Amino acid sequence: MSGDKITVGTIGLGPVGAVVGACLAKAGAEIVATDLPHRISQLEKSGIQVYWDNELLQYAVRTADSIRAMADARPYCMIIATKASILKQIMPEVAEAAGDHCLVISTQNGIGTEDEIARYVPPENVCRMVVNFAGGIDAQGVVRVGWFNPPNCFGLIEEREEPRLTTIIDMLNSAGLTSELVSPFTIKKKAFLKTVLNASLLPLCAVMELTMKQAMQGKATRPLVEKLVREGLSVAERLEYDYGEDIFEQCMGYLDKGGDHHPSMTVDLQCKLPTEIDFINGKILEIGHSFGDLDLETHRFFVSLLMTAEVKNGTREPDDFPEYLLNP
Structure with a gap:
């Protein structure tokens, strides 16, 4: 320098x-x-x-x-x-x-x-x-x-x-x-894993107006978090991103440390601002959809809810829904 x-x-x-x-x-x-x-x-x-x-x-x-x-x-x-x-x-x-x-x-x-x-x-x-x-x-x-x-x-x-x-x-x-x-491969691998973690809590907390701690402790919501993690990791596996055999347990352990506060996606919805759903759950769903045989229905559910909420808030056009969502 x-x-x-x-x-x-x-x-x-x-x-x-x-x-x-x-x-x-x-x-x-x-x-x-x-x-x-x-x-x-x-x-x-x-x-x-x-x-x-x-x-x-x-x-x-x-x-x-x-x-x-x-x-x-x-x-x-x-x-x-x-x-x-x-x-x-x-x-x-x-x-x-x-x-x-x-x-x-x-x-x-x-x-x-x-x-x-x-x-x-x-x-x-x-x-x-x-x-x-x-x-x-x-x-x-x-x-x-x-x-x-x-x-x-x-x-x-x-x-x-x-x-x-x-x-x-x-x-x-x-x-x-x-x-x-x-390396270019490693940065995408690391970004993907971080997104799997975000995708497992942000939309759920936003739709239900829960804190991250509440979502992780809820008897009905924790299984949804687990399902979102597993779906995200199934896409990662197809991309040949190897995070180790215990990555699911690592992810859940990380998410269990989530604080008793609302994540940014909740605030975006409440303030009627665009959310980052397209780049988080939307991207996992889009990539996974390209493989044709992965079960990503929990992601599809939350992407649908968040994008519809954006339409309601006036931050997304009523016909602005991606093909990967409309044609499973």
């Missing part, structure tokens, strides 16, 4: 974007951020504020009033930390700001966010990050890291050397956000 200060464009300064941005700022990067107006106002007033292990990371940032305007900063890389549900909406502007040479990193939930990004920018410039920490953000824009299970993983779409990504990973490691580079 050269001694020149790099500029990192960050789109979305929720918990993930703020933590990654704060750690890169700690390592010496300049952060240029864009978000919704109220969040930009917070950032202009107080900068990024992240509490992690009783330490406050607070750094000034430059703000941009649109994604397109970030091009003026000539970013070294751009980090997309928005909800996956708005990727199609923002990617034309991201492509314009990134040009043909900027590295674009997806930190989002779900399967295939990097592939969606690669429809707009050169695939060799696209990277996926699988995030292994979680936190919350309060009304003042202060983020608190709840837990971190290192390392975070980064992977390119194409197998090749990418010095810019190596620089970003080295900077995060120097700031304490332990991260590593993995």
Whole structure:
């Protein structure tokens, strides 16, 4: 890495974007951020504020009033930390700001966010990050890291050397956000398993307005979680993702640690915002449907409910239902 200060464009300064941005700022990067107006106002007033292990990371940032305007900063890389549900909406502007040479990193939930990004920018410039920490953000824009299970993983779409990504990973490691580079196959494998975990609780909690703890302890809901896990793992097996013989038990053990709070998909429904169902259960169902002989009816049930709820909320067009759902 050269001694020149790099500029990192960050789109979305929720918990993930703020933590990654704060750690890169700690390592010496300049952060240029864009978000919704109220969040930009917070950032202009107080900068990024992240509490992690009783330490406050607070750094000034430059703000941009649109994604397109970030091009003026000539970013070294751009980090997309928005909800996956708005990727199609923002990617034309991201492509314009990134040009043909900027590295674009997806930190989002779900399967295939990097592939969606690669429809707009050169695939060799696209990277996926699988995030292994979680936190919350309060009304003042202060983020608190709840837990971190290192390392975070980064992977390119194409197998090749990418010095810019190596620089970003080295900077995060120097700031304490332990991260590593993995192969294109491995990053997809890790993203898939994380999505299986999310798919097993998020839609169920959202539809029934349960906390994660309530869903795991309910006599009628825990079997549904188990069924969703098994269905997701059956698709993973067809993709030749080997997680070990005890992966089902590992998944259930992880989910049993779910807190007594509502996950983000519940909040999205309550606030009448688009959910990430297309990239979570929807993607598992879509991929599994291509094999033709897998039982994925529990996924189909929850995808149907969530997409219908979005239609009711006005965040999905009444005829916007994918073929894999309508033609089992």
